[in-house]
Amino acid sequence: MPEPTAQSPDPPRTLADRALARLQDDIVRGVIAPGTKLGESELAARYGVSRGPMREVIRRLESRKLLERKVHVGTRVTSLDPQRLAHLYFVREALEGMAARTAATAMSDAEIAMLHALLEQHEQQQDLKEDIAYFQREGDLDFHYRIIQGSHNPALVETLIGELYYLIRMSRYQFSSVAKRPRKALQEHRQIVEAIEARDGELAELLMRRHISRARRNIEAESAHPAVSNVS
Incomplete structure (x- = not known):
């Protein structure tokens, strides 16, 4: 019997899923620095999706504590002091x-x-x-x-x-x-x-x-x- 091996997570299925995975990875790895202000239109263009799906991506990353939205400030990458x-x-x-x-x-x-x-x-x-x-x-x-x-x-x-x-x-x-x-x-x-x-x-x-x-x-x-x- 072959030895058990660890499995990779399932690959993202939709454009929005792929955008979520890429943006999340860029935040986790510091490609986008903590505290960086993010614009919906800019992100949509960068990750190849329309603004509607990107809005959902942002919402999901907020729920994962990686993004923070503040009144009169906008959405920023979470900073870990x-x-x-x-x-x-x-x-x-x-x-x-x-x-x-x-x-x-x-x-x-x-x-x-x-x-x-x-x-x-x-x-x-x-x-x-x-x-x-x-x-x-x-x-x-x-x-x-x-x-x-x-x-x-x-x-x-x-x-x-x-x-x-x-x-x-x-x-x-x-x-x-x-x-x-x-x-x-x-x-x-x-x-x-x-x-x-x-x-x-x-x-x-x-x-x-x-x-x-x-x-x-x-x-x-x-x-x-x-x-x-x-x-x-």
Whole structure:
């Protein structure tokens, strides 16, 4: 039997879907900088759709917290100031720790095998091999997304994926490379999977909370001494 492999998200089907995927990716990766004011007509032309579908794209990105609309100001890309990031990561630490604890009893053996396969794929990334950066594609190709889904807890899924996921991805990309941290982050991922595989929920939660706490401290250090940092 072939080994399980992680699957890519389904490709966007319509022009509007593709525009959403491209604009979202450009925001998450910082191609369009935080705080940038966005015009509906300009975006429609840039991403090859009419203004009607682009209006819906903007609405969906607002619901994902990547865009903010303010009276007399317009629509801007969300800015993640240090205090907001710290608050976000305190919430993330608690809830993803809970997700890891729950996943230790809720995930099937097949789902755990997929986690191992996913980390094997991550290890082949050239930037990770060189200890430069560790950035994951979204959805099933994202280790944290898999853990959250593996909790099989609708409330955790709705909060961490429905409300916070893309904002967290944005922060993770902004701080995605720091010397000697990417390889350590991968090792921490492996330890979390091992705890889940051992059905040790208490250890899985502890390891996940420590993992995200380190990311938060990196953000705080970066804010105090601006340089390139890393979260995962």
